Amino acid sequence: MKAVTLKASHTISRNKRELHLIGFCLFLIASGFIFNSPKEIYIGLYKIMTSPSNLITDYMKLTNIGATLVNSGLTTLLTVFLLKVEKVELTGPIIAGLLNMSGFALFGKNLLNTIPIAFGVFLYVKIMKINFNQAAPSSLFATALGPLVSEISFAYGFTPVKGIVFGYLAGIVIGFVFKPLADNCSGFYKNYNLFNAGFTAGLLGMFATGILRMFNIKVETVSIISEGNNLPLFVWLMVLFAAIFLVGVFVDGYYPGRFKLLMKHSGYLASNWIQLYGYGTVLMNMAIMGIVSTLYVVILGGELNGATIGGIFAVTGFSAYGVHLRNTLPIYFGVYLASVLNIYDPHSTAAMLAALFGTALVPLSGTYGPYGGILAGFSHMAMVMNVGYLHGGMNLYNNGFSSGFVAATLYPIFNAYKQYRLMKKNDLSGFQGVDDH
Numbered sequence: 001m002k003a004v005t006l007k008a009s010h011t012i013s014r015n016k017r018e019l020h021l022i023g024f025c026l027f028l029i030a031s032g033f034i035f036n037s038p039k040e041i042y043i044g045l046y047k048i049m050t051s052p053s054n055l056i057t058d059y060m061k062l063t064n065i066g067a068t069l070v071n072s073g074l075t076t077l078l079t080v081f082l083l084k085v086e087k088v089e090l091t092g093p094i095i096a097g098l099l100n101m102s103g104f105a106l107f108g109k110n111l112l113n114t115i116p117i118a119f120g121v122f123l124y125v126k127i128m129k130i131n132f133n134q135a136a137p138s139s140l141f142a143t144a145l146g147p148l149v150s151e152i153s154f155a156y157g158f159t160p161v162k163g164i165v166f167g168y169l170a171g172i173v174i175g176f177v178f179k180p181l182a183d184n185c186s187g188f189y190k191n192y193n194l195f196n197a198g199f200t201a202g203l204l205g206m207f208a209t210g211i212l213r214m215f216n217i218k219v220e221t222v223s224i225i226s227e228g229n230n231l232p233l234f235v236w237l238m239v240l241f242a243a244i245f246l247v248g249v250f251v252d253g254y255y256p257g258r259f260k261l262l263m264k265h266s267g268y269l270a271s272n273w274i275q276l277y278g279y280g281t282v283l284m285n286m287a288i289m290g291i292v293s294t295l296y297v298v299i300l301g302g303e304l305n306g307a308t309i310g311g312i313f314a315v316t317g318f319s320a321y322g323v324h325l326r327n328t329l330p331i332y333f334g335v336y337l338a339s340v341l342n343i344y345d346p347h348s349t350a351a352m353l354a355a356l357f358g359t360a361l362v363p364l365s366g367t368y369g370p371y372g373g374i375l376a377g378f379s380h381m382a383m384v385m386n387v388g389y390l391h392g393g394m395n396l397y398n399n400g401f402s403s404g405f406v407a408a409t410l411y412p413i414f415n416a417y418k419q420y421r422l423m424k425k426n427d428l429s430g431f432q433g434v435d436d437h
């Protein structure tokens with residue numbers, strides 16, 4: 001992939017990126033008070049933090065829109081502050097992690113259940129004496145197992161203090177082992193699953209759920225999903241993404257050549273797109289993918305709720321690190337095709353999430369073309385509906401877990417077919433070459 005040589009004016013300082021992220025968090029918090037009163041938000045936040053939060057617990061249904069947005073804003077703001085304290089560089093992967101945090105704080109993560117997991121990663125860094133920058137993505141994505149902390153804390157009849165202590169101990173252990181496990185999981189699917197953390201979290205969630213079930217402790221997924229808020233949430237999302245796009249134009253200008261180069265990137269082993277294509281270009285790509293993903297949900301008759309907006313935020317975040325229109329549309333089409341043909345409701349929140357988080361497979365789509373992307377999306381829809389039981393909803397990144405299996409299955413097949421075509425092409429060229437002589 002050809003890199004872009006950026007002028008100094010196109011490299012935005014870390015402080016400005018921090019200010020933009022803080023502005024995003026404040027927008028979430030302020031929006032909450034537009035939807036609900038302070039009293040409703042306070043009551044809602046308490047309910048959010050004391051909920052088991054298993055997948056899928058839409059906080060907008062559990063409480064209200066205002067409390068959900070404030071929870072997302074506060075959780076992300078705390079994360080930005082911690083990254084600032086540790087002087088973590090705000091690269092594409094980190095921005096992807098932060099938007100992921102914001103999205104899942106709409107349906108599973110909160111201030112209470114993310115802290116011990118992040119602390120566990122921090123403890124690992126200190127004991128292993130490595131730079132926190134190396135583990136920063138793990139500290140963000142490991143919080144996928146937040147429901148495990150909440151489940152142990154509030155669902156098993158312990159006293160509040162004892163439950164939180166046990167839940168936090170479990171969270172610290174999860175955080176501590178997450179990075180070394182994640183570092184080794186990517187080899188299973190040769191880095192063709194963009195949501196590597198989802199597969200890692202799925203393994204840990206499956207292991208933890210197996211232990212709990214072994215002692216006759218019931219662990220199950222739930223379906224707490226809000227409906228009927230499409231109009232206000234659609235307008236809210238369009239305002240947000242328009243603002244992100246305009247910030248991108250303002251700080252960097254619009255350069256079609258950079259977009260063209262970005263769209264040629266397969267998404268495989270996506271490096272720091274901010275450095276390659278410019279901060280403003282990346283922001284504009286994020287805004288475009290946010291708008292396209294929102295339209296996908298609305299046009300196909302889905303509901304905008306905590307879960308689907310969480311998925312939209314995840315796509316937006318990973319648009320700083322691998323996702324763009326060209327490698328995403330085949331995935332969306334493949335998932336939609338599967339949802340129309342199979343027994344599942346194509347308009348359901350589960351089907352929408354399969355498409356949105358199916359973007360984990362964009363490296364396959366970008367490397368092996370649109371047909372590869374369509375097959376990957378189709379296969380993902382089949383797989384994701386059957387793996388949730390394994391971790392009982394403890395892993396919020398269920399789609400990332402599924403994508404790991406899909407990528408591990410399809411990559412060898414796609415690669416073998418590609419090698420076969422190259423072999424046939426070379427044989428034909430060799431034959432023609434001899435004939436010409």
